[in-house]
Every structure is written in C-alpha cells, then in structure tokens.
Amino acid sequence: MERMRSLAARLRRPAPSWLRYFRWNTDHKVIGVQYIVTTFFFFLVGGSLAMLVRSELLQPGVDLLNGTEYNRVMTNHGSVMLFLWIIPVLAGFGNYIVPLMIGARDMAFPRLNALGYWLIPPAGLLMLASFFVGAAEAGWTAYVPLSIRAPDGQTLWAVSVILLGTSSIMSAVNFLTTIVTMRAEGLTIWRLPLFVWGIVATSVLSLTATPVLTAGLILVALDRVAGTQFFLVAGGGDPVLWQNLFWFYSHPAVYIMVLPAMGIISEVFPVFSRKPIFGYRMIALSSMAIAVLGLTVWAHHMFTSGMDPRLRVPYMVSSMVIAVPTGVKIFSWLATIWNGKLRFNTPMLFAMGFISQFLIGGLTGIFLAAIPIDLHVHDTYFVVAHLHFVLFGGSVSAVYAGLYYWYPKITGRMYDERLGHTHFWMNFVGTNLAYLPMFLVGLLGMPRRVADYDPSFTTLNQLASIGGFLLGASVLPFLWNAIISWLRGPVADANPWRALTLEWQTSSPPPENNFERLPVVTHGPYDYGEAAPRSPEPVPSPAAGE
Amino acid sequence: MKERSLLLVIFAALVLTVGGYLAATQLHLMPVQGSTRAVEVDRLFQLLLGITAFIFLLVEGALLYAALRFRRKPGDEADAAPVHGNNALEILWTIIPAAVVVFVGVYSVQVLQDIERPQDNTMVVEVVGRQFSWEFRYPADDVTTGELHLPVGRPVLFQISSEDVIHSFWVPAFRAKRDATPGQVSELRITPSEVGRFPVRCAELCGPGHAGMITEVVVEEPDVFAAWLAETKAGPTDPAAIFTQFGCAACHTLAAAGSNGLVGPALDGIGTRAAEREPGVSAQDYIVQSITDPGAYVVPGFADGLMPRDFKSRLSDDQLRILVEFLLAQ
Numbered sequence: 116m117e118r119m120r121s122l123a124a125r126l127r128r129p130a131p132s133w134l135r136y137f138r139w140n141t142d143h144k145v146i147g148v149q150y151i152v153t154t155f156f157f158f159l160v161g162g163s164l165a166m167l168v169r170s171e172l173l174q175p176g177v178d179l180l181n182g183t184e185y186n187r188v189m190t191n192h193g194s195v196m197l198f199l200w201i202i203p204v205l206a207g208f209g210n211y212i213v214p215l216m217i218g219a220r221d222m223a224f225p226r227l228n229a230l231g232y233w234l235i236p237p238a239g240l241l242m243l244a245s246f247f248v249g250a251a252e253a254g255w256t257a258y259v260p261l262s263i264r265a266p267d268g269q270t271l272w273a274v275s276v277i278l279l280g281t282s283s284i285m286s287a288v289n290f291l292t293t294i295v296t297m298r299a300e301g302l303t304i305w306r307l308p309l310f311v312w313g314i315v316a317t318s319v320l321s322l323t324a325t326p327v328l329t330a331g332l333i334l335v336a337l338d339r340v341a342g343t344q345f346f347l348v349a350g351g352g353d354p355v356l357w358q359n360l361f362w363f364y365s366h367p368a369v370y371i372m373v374l375p376a377m378g379i380i381s382e383v384f385p386v387f388s389r390k391p392i393f394g395y396r397m398i399a400l401s402s403m404a405i406a407v408l409g410l411t412v413w414a415h416h417m418f419t420s421g422m423d424p425r426l427r428v429p430y431m432v433s434s435m436v437i438a439v440p441t442g443v444k445i446f447s448w449l450a451t452i453w454n455g456k457l458r459f460n461t462p463m464l465f466a467m468g469f470i471s472q473f474l475i476g477g478l479t480g481i482f483l484a485a486i487p488i489d490l491h492v493h494d495t496y497f498v499v500a501h502l503h504f505v506l507f508g509g510s511v512s513a514v515y516a517g518l519y520y521w522y523p524k525i526t527g528r529m530y531d532e533r534l535g536h537t538h539f540w541m542n543f544v545g546t547n548l549a550y551l552p553m554f555l556v557g558l559l560g561m562p563r564r565v566a567d568y569d570p571s572f573t574t575l576n577q578l579a580s581i582g583g584f585l586l587g588a589s590v591l592p593f594l595w596n597a598i599i600s601w602l603r604g605p606v607a608d609a610n611p612w613r614a615l616t617l618e619w620q621t622s623s624p625p626p627e628n629n630f631e632r633l634p635v636v637t638h639g640p641y642d643y644g645e646a647a648p649r650s651p652e653p654v655p656s657p658a659a660g661e
Numbered sequence: 662m663k664e665r666s667l668l669l670v671i672f673a674a675l676v677l678t679v680g681g682y683l684a685a686t687q688l689h690l691m692p693v694q695g696s697t698r699a700v701e702v703d704r705l706f707q708l709l710l711g712i713t714a715f716i717f718l719l720v721e722g723a724l725l726y727a728a729l730r731f732r733r734k735p736g737d738e739a740d741a742a743p744v745h746g747n748n749a750l751e752i753l754w755t756i757i758p759a760a761v762v763v764f765v766g767v768y769s770v771q772v773l774q775d776i777e778r779p780q781d782n783t784m785v786v787e788v789v790g791r792q793f794s795w796e797f798r799y800p801a802d803d804v805t806t807g808e809l810h811l812p813v814g815r816p817v818l819f820q821i822s823s824e825d826v827i828h829s830f831w832v833p834a835f836r837a838k839r840d841a842t843p844g845q846v847s848e849l850r851i852t853p854s855e856v857g858r859f860p861v862r863c864a865e866l867c868g869p870g871h872a873g874m875i876t877e878v879v880v881e882e883p884d885v886f887a888a889w890l891a892e893t894k895a896g897p898t899d900p901a902a903i904f905t906q907f908g909c910a911a912c913h914t915l916a917a918a919g920s921n922g923l924v925g926p927a928l929d930g931i932g933t934r935a936a937e938r939e940p941g942v943s944a945q946d947y948i949v950q951s952i953t954d955p956g957a958y959v960v961p962g963f964a965d966g967l968m969p970r971d972f973k974s975r976l977s978d979d980q981l982r983i984l985v986e987f988l989l990a991q
Contacts, residue, residue: 252869253866390740395746421845424777428770442754478716490702562864569860
C-alpha cells in the first residue's frame, strides 16, 4: 500500500524540468538551448586544441607536437570551431529566438527541428573519435590529394561533416518555411526584426551552397574507401575540382557564420542606444545583397592555384564589391548609436567590440581580394589573422552579445554585469593581442599551418600565444557567470531591457506555447523614442496546440 | 552648435587624411624587395594601407567618440530622439565606398598585367615539389638540382608542378607564389633585382614535414651564376651536398649534414644500426634498399608512403654510391 502510494506520487510528479534538455523534445526553445549548450561544449574542445597550437608555436622548433600531431590538432581545431560551434550555435539562436520574434508558437516542422539537432552530437563524437584511428590531418579545407592519402580518421571526418551539412540544410528549410508562413498578424516583411532577416539570408545560402559541399565530401569519401579517382590525376580526376566544390560552399559559409551574427548586433544597438535602427531597409537589403554576392566569389581562394588566369579578375571584382553592403551595415550601426543614450551593459560592449574587430577583418579582406597582393599573402598567417578577426572578433563577439542579451529571456535570471565586463575586456585585449601580430608575421613570410617557424618570427608568435592564452582564460568568468546566475541569479522580469521586439512581450522564460495570446503587430521592431511607445497588443487567440 | 560640429568634421577629416598619408608612406610591413615585381606589389599595398587606415581611423574614432560622448546620463530613462535614417547620407556611404572599390580594382588589374607581362630573354626554370623538398631544373642547360640560383636582372619563368600532393612555391622577397599541383604545370614570372639569399617556402599544407619544406634562392651576378651552373652540371659529389640537394635533410636528422628533420628516422649511427634491421641483409644492402625502395622495410613508429619512390632514377649510380658510403660511415 505504502509502495503503491509512493509509486503513484512519483508518476504524478513531472520529471525534473532540466531532464528534457537530454531527451528528444520538439519544443523549439528546448532545442535552442540544446544547440547552444552542446555547441558551447564543442567551442571549449576547439579552444583547447587552439591552446595546444599556441603552446607549440610559443617557440620555434618542434617541441610539444610533431608534424603529424600538429596537423591533426590544427585540422580539428578549425573543423570543430566552424562546423560544430559557430554555424550550429547561430542556428541555436535562430531556433530559440525566431519563432518568438515572429510571434509563432513553434517552428514549422518541430520534429525535423529535433532531428537536425540530434545529428550534431553523433557527428561531433565521430570527429573527435577520429583521434583514436589517426585523425584528419589535411586542414579543414581537406585539399586533395593530401586528404585522400590521410589515415582512416579522415573518412570519419568526412562522414561527420556530411551529417553536419545535412543538419544545416534541415534547419534552413525549417527557418524559411517558418518565417514565410507563420508570422504574427501585422508582421509584414518590412517589420521583421533584422535578426530574422539575417536568418533568412543565411538559410538561402545554406540551401544553395551546402548540398555542393556534401556532394563533394561524398566523392572524397568514395575516393578514399572505394578507390574511385574523382580527384586523382592518375585516374583522370582533377585536384582543382575539389577546390571549386569546397569553396563554392565554404566562402558562402563565411556569410552563413556572419549574417546571423550581424543580425544580433542589429538587435542590440537600438535597445541599448534607446534609438531606432538607422536605415532599416538598407541593412535588411544589404544582408540579401551579401548573400547573393557571396555565391559569386568563391574562386578568390584559388588565385594561386591552377585556375584559368582570365577568371581571376571577375572574382576579384565580386569580392571587392562585397565591401559595399558590409560598409552600409557598419555606417548604419554607427549612425544608430550616434546621439543615442548608450547603456554599457555587457551585450552593448560585445556589440561595439564586434564593430571594431570585424572592421579589421573586413578591411584586410580587401588586401586579400587584390590579386597582386594575394599572390604574396595567400596561405600565410595574414589569412589566419584575417579570418580570426572576422570569425572570432566578429561572429564570436556577436554570439557573446546574443548570449548575454537573451540570457534573462532564456533562463528567467539575470547574469552578473561585473563578471560580464571582466569577460569582455579579457576577450577584447586577448583578441587583438592574439591576432594583430599574425598579420605582421604573415607579411614577413610565415606560412600558415606550420608546426615550426623561422627564429626571426619568435617575438610576434609569443605575443600571439599570450593573447591566445588570455582568450582561453576569458572563458572562465563567462562559464562561472552563466552557471551561477542560472542557479542563483536575480529573477529577471519579462522585458528587462525594455525592448520592443516580440520575444520580450512574453514571460521569461516563455511558456510552452510562447504566448498566452498571439500578438498583433502594429509598428516596426525598433520604434524607440516615438511619441507613444506602443507595445504589441495581445489579442485573444485560439488555445495552444490548435 | 552648427559651427562647432562643422569644425569637428573638418578637424576629423584632417586627422584621418594625415593618418592615412602616414600609413601609406611611413609604415613598412613587407620583407626586403628582391624582385621588380615586389616594387609594384608594394606600391599597391602601400596605397591600400593608406585608404584602409583612413577608414579604420574614421570608424574606430566614431565608435570611441560615441562611447564617450553619448553615454546615458544617470537617471535618464527617456529614449533618444527617433531618427530612422537619412537618404542622402545612406546614398553617400554606398556610392563613395563603391567608387573606392572601383579605383582599387582598376589599379590592381593594371599591376597584375604589369607583373605578369612576358619579357624578352626569359630564362625557364622548372620547379618540382615533392614531400618535402623542392627540385629545380634548368632545361636549357640540362641541369637538375636541389638548389635554386638565379642571375640578377634576368626575367625568369617558373614552370611549377608536383609529383605527389599540392605544394605552393613561395618566395616572400619576390612577392610571388604559385601552387604546385599534380597533373598540371603552373607559370610564375619574376625578375630578381637584388643580389642575395632569400628563403623559399612551401605555403600549402602538404603533410607532416610541411614546415620544413624550406630552401633558399641565391640571386647572384650573371658570371657567378654561369660558373655555378657549369659546376652543378657535373652533379654534386660532396656527400653532404647530395644529402641536402635531394631533399633527405627535410625529413631526416643527421649531424654530419646539419639537418634536423623529424618526419623520417634519424640517421646518426645508421652505419651500425643498418646491419641489425633485417636478418641476412648487410648494412650496405639495407641502406641501398631504404633509398631505392623505401617501402620494403619501414622502421617501426614511422609512416609508410611518405618517402619518394623515385630516388633510383633521380640519383646517378655515382651519387648513390657516394651517399651510401657516407651513411655507412655515420
């Protein structure tokens, strides 16, 4: 009798709420958190590999890692950071935020959404498990024929990236369908928040470009395991073909990693400046322009390869033209904060850090697009510095801005500002210290992807290593803040930033179906300072699950 | 108020222009100029440095100014004045960058055409990349060697290819780089302008020994070059020179040759170890076999398939004999 009663009690009691994050769940908010936490774990893995790289490069000579080990660590650092952190973490934000921002109850295809997430843990395990069978060692670019000669881990790597590409295509389909068909009443396309515009542009790119990479990887895997010769000269194949397939995806992939990040920045600036975004339509259109142009520039990675020399100039021109919509965004953000009433909460600091660092990445991109200069700096540390300013100084800064900005919405708790500021300054100093010296050392003659270098480059490499270690340490205040505040932080109300976008017009965290009543939108997302600050009016709507 | 902001704009424009000018003329970030091409590439580089320094100072300056000047006053909970945009400004910051981009693009194409224009009296040098060494052939003189020598002032056309994976032939002092891709021959033109020794590096990840795939280009007066070519035609006879020129040094540590590669087994003491490697194989036969058929016996702990398989055809009989005697004595 006693046992029966306790069993009944146990059955009545719902499972602890945190357990749902470890299970198959179709709620976009649970999936969003699953994405963000899982990918952050992989960020820590990729970061640890970067610490090994910077330790090896602390002094010339091969000391900590030999050539093979170094290539494996470097290859997996890049692959983990790009395929298992920055691309999926932005998809995680999209999952959590987009349905809320457009006033929907969930994504269009909730089960596809869950499937997209659950492809990531096995793909990550495959990639890391490859260390036990001889990990991938041909760089994240996996140039043939080197990647075809590499040990078995390279096959696991290819399968892992195929799975991640599939996941990426699934979420792109889901985002586009959701945004096109499930917007709240009154949410016209010119009232869409700019983060949603960023996700639209990214999804278009994922749908166009990712299948090409996935197909190319299948051919590489066949060359490896079935002895086909798609890319091998001896069998009539062409090694340069792989470069075309790879970059047809992987240059647009940079915009896949940057456009949602720019969307986050466009959300943060108006809120913390108490001003409307400046030039809303131009920012939205520039995202689409970057997406379209981004598909036409891939061969600028191949100026030194065996491509037809006549093709180089068109690719140079399209690459340089991308500077124009990018400039439009940067100038519009500056105009947004101009004459504002700025509050330096942590998201605002990271957003300003984003501009200052992404600018360096963007400007050095013009050097790389100019063919005569590229023929000197291609495949050097100049490129390493450039891509880290874009993807770490840029995208990762924006991810941090987003993590702090939406932290109270997702957890219902407020993070600690002082720890947030400490994190920002460590990150800002670390980024510039780690990556600025790499520009110089690249110009002076240090190639990328080397375990050893000329002793004359020692000082610059040591500065970069110190900056790198500082970046490693900067994660600690963030982690401590994120964990402790979730457990014990002050309870956050529905709209602590007094923001106007829809995700803030429901409780923190939002209820299972997002809104008690679906909102009706009557104005733009950034109408700060208007005579009567209007909030979206909730209207009666059919019950949840209808 | 209006006057003050006008003064501010004029002052800022002045600072930015001076900053851009100083960056273009005073910042020297490139290595020595070893070719005529380097001079032209650097001119374009300095111009871009000036333009980007102007934009950099403009944006970072505006950001810093805004952070200091537009900070919210304590207790001020009101929103700022709503400004949604300004068509004139938005058109301006679309058109001006577009014009700058067109200018930079046109100038880049001009430089590109200049540096790649075929010249009279061009000398052809074939470059072959292998894991993890470079080989140079002077087809007009029928010379093959591991050292790159060039006469100063004479245009060179490099014809670059690879026998295994993709490498990239890069001479930083020449500002020139071209991939060595298996199955195709890529061309690169330069004219050396300075006498001296400059590093040659592999820029494309090519395997575990990538970082050590380094050699030098020796640019010398034409008569010195001619003498070197005649001497080299006879082929190297000094054992340490053979060891270095055929790329052994890139992967194997050997004190007598001053090398410290780690990709393959160390060769100090190989003269005694060689006899113990395979039962019934003499030290001499083992060393010959290791050079001409490296897959026959692979030292435990090292990967098979990395050492080139073509030394039998590349080394003359004399060179092979000298090399084996040299290794037996280690």
